[in-house]
Amino acid sequence: MKKGKARTFQSRLQEDIKDPEFKAHYQEERQALKLAMKIAELRDFASSAFCIP
Structure with a gap:
């Protein structure tokens, strides 16, 4: 096996x-x-936008 830079x-x-x-x-x-x-980001944003603290 050759040895060298990976x-x-x-x-x-x-x-x-x-x-x-x-x-x-x-x-x-x-x-x-x-x-x-982008879809995951928008879903995360949408779910956090509708949460009532």
Whole structure:
């Protein structure tokens, strides 16, 4: 087994993102993740807005 510098996620991503097919799938999944995070944020806001202290 080779010993040397460990690869980080960022270095692997920069390498993989050069592949057009990978890049398209990555961007699609990233958009889906952003949308899911925004929905979760809005749900949290809505549930806290209707709570009576």
